[in-house]
Amino acid sequence: MADDEDPKEYRWETGYEKTWEAIKEDDDGFLEASVAEIIQRAKRKRQQNKQVNSKLGMMRHLYVILDCSDAMSAQDLKPTRLLCTLKILENFIEEFFDQNPISQMGIIIMHNKRAEKICDLGGNFRKYIKTVNGLTKTALIGEPSLQNGLELALKSLKLLPSHASREILVIMGSLTTCDPSDINKTISSLKHEGVRCSVVGLAAEVHVCRQLANETGGVYNVILDDSHFKDLLYQQVDPPPAAVCLESSLIKMGFPHQMIVEGTEEPLTMCMCHVDSSEEGSKLTTGGYYCPQCYSKYCELPVECRSCGLTLVSAPHLARSYHHLFPAASYREMEFDNQSLNCFACQKVFLETDKQIYSCSNCEQYFCLDCDIFVHDILHTCPGCATNPTTFQMFQS
Amino acid sequence: MNFELSSDRVTETSPLDETSLLVIILDTNPGQRILRENPHILTQCTDSVIAFANAHLMQKAQNKLAIMACHSKISEFVYPGPGKPLDIRQVDGQYEVFTLVEKTVKQNLMKVLTSETSTVYTESLLAGAIAMALCYIARILRTKTPGLKINSRILTVTGSSDSASQYMNYMNVFFTAQKQSVVIDVCALDQHLSLLQQGCDITSGLYLRIPQIQGLLQYLLWVFLPEPPVRQKLVLPPPVKVDYRAACFCHRELIDVGYVCSVCLSIFCKFSPICTTCQ
Ligand SMILES: [Zn+2]
Ligand SMILES: [Zn+2]
Ligand SMILES: [Zn+2]
Ligand SMILES: [Zn+2]
Ligand SMILES: [Zn+2]
Numbered sequence: 001m002a003d004d005e006d007p008k009e010y011r012w013e014t015g016y017e018k019t020w021e022a023i024k025e026d027d028d029g030f031l032e033a034s035v036a037e038i039i040q041r042a043k044r045k046r047q048q049n050k051q052v053n054s055k056l057g058m059m060r061h062l063y064v065i066l067d068c069s070d071a072m073s074a075q076d077l078k079p080t081r082l083l084c085t086l087k088i089l090e091n092f093i094e095e096f097f098d099q100n101p102i103s104q105m106g107i108i109i110m111h112n113k114r115a116e117k118i119c120d121l122g123g124n125f126r127k128y129i130k131t132v133n134g135l136t137k138t139a140l141i142g143e144p145s146l147q148n149g150l151e152l153a154l155k156s157l158k159l160l161p162s163h164a165s166r167e168i169l170v171i172m173g174s175l176t177t178c179d180p181s182d183i184n185k186t187i188s189s190l191k192h193e194g195v196r197c198s199v200v201g202l203a204a205e206v207h208v209c210r211q212l213a214n215e216t217g218g219v220y221n222v223i224l225d226d227s228h229f230k231d232l233l234y235q236q237v238d239p240p241p242a243a244v245c246l247e248s249s250l251i252k253m254g255f256p257h258q259m260i261v262e263g264t265e266e267p268l269t270m271c272m273c274h275v276d277s278s279e280e281g282s283k284l285t286t287g288g289y290y291c292p293q294c295y296s297k298y299c300e301l302p303v304e305c306r307s308c309g310l311t312l313v314s315a316p317h318l319a320r321s322y323h324h325l326f327p328a329a330s331y332r333e334m335e336f337d338n339q340s341l342n343c344f345a346c347q348k349v350f351l352e353t354d355k356q357i358y359s360c361s362n363c364e365q366y367f368c369l370d371c372d373i374f375v376h377d378i379l380h381t382c383p384g385c386a387t388n389p390t391t392f393q394m395f396q397s
Numbered sequence: 398m399n400f401e402l403s404s405d406r407v408t409e410t411s412p413l414d415e416t417s418l419l420v421i422i423l424d425t426n427p428g429q430r431i432l433r434e435n436p437h438i439l440t441q442c443t444d445s446v447i448a449f450a451n452a453h454l455m456q457k458a459q460n461k462l463a464i465m466a467c468h469s470k471i472s473e474f475v476y477p478g479p480g481k482p483l484d485i486r487q488v489d490g491q492y493e494v495f496t497l498v499e500k501t502v503k504q505n506l507m508k509v510l511t512s513e514t515s516t517v518y519t520e521s522l523l524a525g526a527i528a529m530a531l532c533y534i535a536r537i538l539r540t541k542t543p544g545l546k547i548n549s550r551i552l553t554v555t556g557s558s559d560s561a562s563q564y565m566n567y568m569n570v571f572f573t574a575q576k577q578s579v580v581i582d583v584c585a586l587d588q589h590l591s592l593l594q595q596g597c598d599i600t601s602g603l604y605l606r607i608p609q610i611q612g613l614l615q616y617l618l619w620v621f622l623p624e625p626p627v628r629q630k631l632v633l634p635p636p637v638k639v640d641y642r643a644a645c646f647c648h649r650e651l652i653d654v655g656y657v658c659s660v661c662l663s664i665f666c667k668f669s670p671i672c673t674t675c676q
Contacts, residue, residue, distance in 0.1 A: 059659055101662065250656035250668055255643045257653060292653035310654070315643030316595060318662050319568035325661055325674060326565055345532035347474055370539065371532050378576060381569040383532055386525030387472040389518040393562060 060103035060239060061121055061160055062096070062167040063153035064089070068111040068135070069144040071174035071203070077226055081173050081202055083136060084226055089171075090132050092233045097125040099237050101317050102302045106156065107131060108149050112142035113178045115149040121156060123302045146170065146208065147179035150186050150197070157195055166195040168218075169236055172209060173202040183208060191216050196240055200232050254310045256289035256301065289314075323380035329394065331358035331372050343368040345375070345383040360384050363391045415546040416459040417624050418537055420530040421446055424555035425509065426469045428519030431556040431587050431610065438556075438610060442586070445614040446554060447502055450476075451495045452622055461547070463533060464502055465526055466509045467555070469518040472526040474533070475505035521557040523593070524566035527581070531573055538577075549579045550602065552621055554613075556586035559593050561644040561651055571596040580625045584617065586610055591640045591651070598639045601625065646674060 066089070068082070077084035096105065105128060107119040119131050150168065157166040168190070177183070190197055190212075198218035199209040205222055213220035217240075223229040288297045294308040302313040336357045342349045343357075344365035350357060358372040359365070365384030367375070375382055385391040423446050431438050446464065454460050464476040478501050534549045541547055551574070559567075574581050574596070583593045585606040597604040602625070607616045623631055642651040645666040656665045658672035665672075 249659050250665065250670075250672060251659055252654065252668070253657045253664075254654050255641060255652065257640045257642055313657075314641050315664075316568060316571070316599065316641060318643065318657070318664065319565075320572055321662060322565055323569060325663070341479060343532075345529050346536035347477075347479075347533055348536055370536065374532060374535050379528060379531060379569060379573045381524070381528050381566045383525060383528040386528050386563075386566045387467075387522050388525070389470055389520070389522065392522050392525060392566065 059164045060100050060167060061106075061157060061164050062103065062169060062236075063106045063108055063121070063157065065108045065110060065115075065146075065149040065153060065168060065170045066135075067144045067171060067173045067202075068109040068138050068140055069142055069174050070140055071144075073140045074173065074203075077202065077229070082138070082140060084229070085171055085173075085202070086132050086135055088226070088230050088233055090129050091230075092237070093125055093128045093132065095234065095237050097123070098320060100239065101321050102311075102313050104302075106153070108152055109135070109138065110144035110146070110149045111138070111140065113145045113148070115145060115152045117152055117156075122300075124300055143176060143178040144172070144174050145179050146172070146177035146212075147181070147183045147186050150183075150190060150212075154186070154190055154193065154195060158193055165240070166193065167240065168195055168197040170197065170199040170209070170212075171202070171233075172199055172206065175203055175206055177208065187212055187215050198236060200229065202229070252310065254292045254305070254312045255315045256292060256298070256312050326380075328375055328380050328382045329360050329362040329385060330376070331360050331367060333358055340366040343371055345371040362394050363388050414544060415548065416457060416461060417453070418461040418463075418534060418547050418549040419450070419453050420463045420465065420533060420549070420551045421450060422465045422467050422472075422523065422526045422530060422551060422553045422555075424521045424523065424553070424557050425466045425506065426517075426519070426521040426557060427513070428469055428517045429521070429556040429587065441610070442554065442613060443502070443506065445617060447499050448614055449617040449622065450498055450502075452618060454494060454498070456622070461537065462498070463530070464498075465530060466506055467521050467523055467526040468509050468513060469521065470513060471509065472522065472529055473505070473509050474529075475509065476502050478505040519557075520560055520562070521555060522563065523553055523555060523557070523559070524563040524570055527551055527553065527570040527574070527596075528566065531570060531577065531579060534579055535577065548624055548626065549577075550582055550625060551579060552582040552584065553593065554584045554586065554617075555590070555593075556588075558588045559590045561592070561649040564592065564644040564649060567592050567596060571599045574600045582621050584613075584621065586613070591642075594639055595641060603628070 066085070072080070072082040072085070074081050093105065097103070102123060104121040104123050105119070106117065106121040107128065108115055108117050110116075118135075119128055122128075149170070153168050157168075160166060195216060196218045197212050197216040199213050199220045201209055201220070201222040203222070210220045212218070219235075221232045223232060288299050289301055289312065290297050291305045291308060291310055291312055293310050294305065296305055296307045298305075298312060302311065302317065304311050333356050336350055336354045338350075339357065339359075340350065345367055348368050348370075350368070354368065356369065358367045358369065360367065360382050363382060363384035367384070371383075385394055423442065425439060427433070427436070450462050450464060454462055462476065463474060466473055466475050476498055530551045534551075538547060538549070571581065579600065581593075581596045581600040581602040583590060583597050583602070583604045585593070585604070589606055590604075594604045596602070603620060605616060605620050607613060642653050643655060643664050644650065645652050645655055646663045647665050647667070650666060652664070652666050656668050657663070658665075658675060661672060661675040663672055663674035
């Protein structure tokens with residue numbers, strides 16, 4: 001865990017400097033505090049400042065339009081603009097689907113004045129990561145056409161139901177765009193369809209990009225360096241304010257389960273996603289996910305059932321984000337005064353050097369600093385609460 | 398059930414700089430049906446688990462072990478356990494560590510069993526025990542020698558049923574285990590455990606519901622002793638179909654069609670005009 005703490009990244013995490021100051025002011029704590037501890041404390045502080053965000057806005061539909069023109073071969077980002085972008089994009093995709101569990105994403109690339117859709121809207125993040133990885137060998141040729149890219153995305157976003165939020169994220173290396181007609185027309189139809197367009201520029205400010213973002217309610221930024229790039233891209237992980245303002249409504253969904261008939265072989269069947277395609281994969285298979293309403297079979301989730309229209313999702317997929325709704329109870333920091341021999345969770349024996357320990361406000365067990373961070377950063381379940389019959393269903397309210 | 402084993406299994410070893418950390422969670426809750434009907438089964442389960450744990454230690458000198466008891470009101474580490482290790486006099490020179498495991502587990506288990514007062518909660522809080530195990534594993538990984546690779550896994554041996562009331566805690570521990578590359582294995586002694594089975598599936602662990610408790614040690618040795626990296630080479634029970642139904646927030650019941658809030662993703666079994674979680 002410790003090795004992903006690239007100190008460089010902390011320049012962008014406000015908590016770091018603040019904690020540093022706090023520790024400097026604290027006259028006896030400063031000398032003994034190790035760097036690792038400073039970082040841990042920064043983390044703790046950030047966690048505590050994190051606002052409970054229960055608005056996940058699940059119906060996001062985002063097209064990423066990626067510049068694959070000649071401009072992306074520049075080496076101002078290491079090793080090249082393209083390779084650096086793909087690496088950051090890969091992490092972004094994973095984070096996006098983690099935080100927006102049943103949203104959909106599509107990918108379009110622009111090169112040689114043309115736009116090419118390399119991934120349709122969908123929700124399988126592994127597929128997108130694979131596609132992004134495959135782009136490392138793309139030929140970077142000619143100029144991009146922003147208009148063609150936007151039009152291609154719009155064509156597919158137009159078809160979505162009205163409660164879906166529609167977004168485009170452009171990553172633009174080139175300072176020019178070569179468009180077949182007036183791009184202002186495209187911008188006004190995007191605005192008309194309520195498509196929010198954000199642009200991350202890799203080089204310098206481009207007027208048309210600023211205009212696109214301003215007109216459609218998106219954001220436009222030009223990166224300073226790779227860390228800033230990552231930071232800007234990650235801002236797109238949180239649902240945009242528009243999606244947050246959407247009225248909540250309850251949508252009927254199915255949680256497919258595999259059919260289990262004890263003692264019988266499952267029959268070979270065709271999945272609905274490949275029924276009318278001739279590509280590879282359109283074979284008879286066993287297994288898959290069955291719509292609980294009409295028993296159509298799909299090989300991938302989430303998906304909208306083609307025969308009965310029910311949205312099919314996997315329950316654990318949704319559950320990944322429930323910690324936003326039900327965070328673990330917070331721990332109080334206190335002076336160590338032999339309240340307990342060891343940390344309740346990891347069994348670490350408390351020593352003289354443990355100046356502070358942490359106590360859960362619900363279950364009142366004592367924890368070490370590392371466990372406090374681990375529980376609130378990753379686990380999201382308090383081990384003390386979860387092993388106690390009177391507190392295991394309590395969350396921070 | 399038949400398990401074929403390739404004959405070279407015993408000689409199958411991982412590289413020297415790789416070790417295996419096994420945390421066993423033994424459900425000792427007296428509320429389990431099998432223990433209510435026959436309390437002596439606990440002795441048999443404990444003996445099987447200890448023998449299995451020793452077999453794990455015997456596989457490689459550097460292998461690490463922890464054993465937890467999940468009781469009705471508390472979950473505790475019974476090995477290594479609190480305080481200093483027991484003072485075990487060398488019995489026959491070679492196997493003192495095994496005697497240590499047995500003595501420590503039995504002594505600490507006795508404390509856990511006698512700590513309970515009359516009221517018994519029949520639901521074993523296994524998700525909580527797994528959460529503790531994950532914190533323990535995280536500490537071992539934090540403090541390990543750099544360069545050493547530790548494959549960690551958690552084996553849960555239980556006769557309880559799993560209930561959707563722990564749904565949130567289960568999902569949190571499963572995703573954490575997945576993120577930390579901790580494998581969750583489950584050996585079900587009585588009922589089928591659909592939530593724990595999801596955990597095995599999410600973390601690439603093995604789920605096995607054993608047909609009879611008499612064969613527990615054999616099943617543990619055949620199925621769960623091989624480390625996950627070695628398992629691909631063995632013929633193990635075929636993967637079972639996993640039931641991925643959701644638990645509704647209103648009654649914590651498993652449902653296959655429900656209503657999901659478009660903003661906070663809460664799941665309800667009945668339609669209502671507003672979401673009670675986020676409104
Ligand atoms: Zn259907
Ligand atoms: Zn701890
Ligand atoms: Zn607690
Ligand atoms: Zn309900
Ligand atoms: Zn809601």
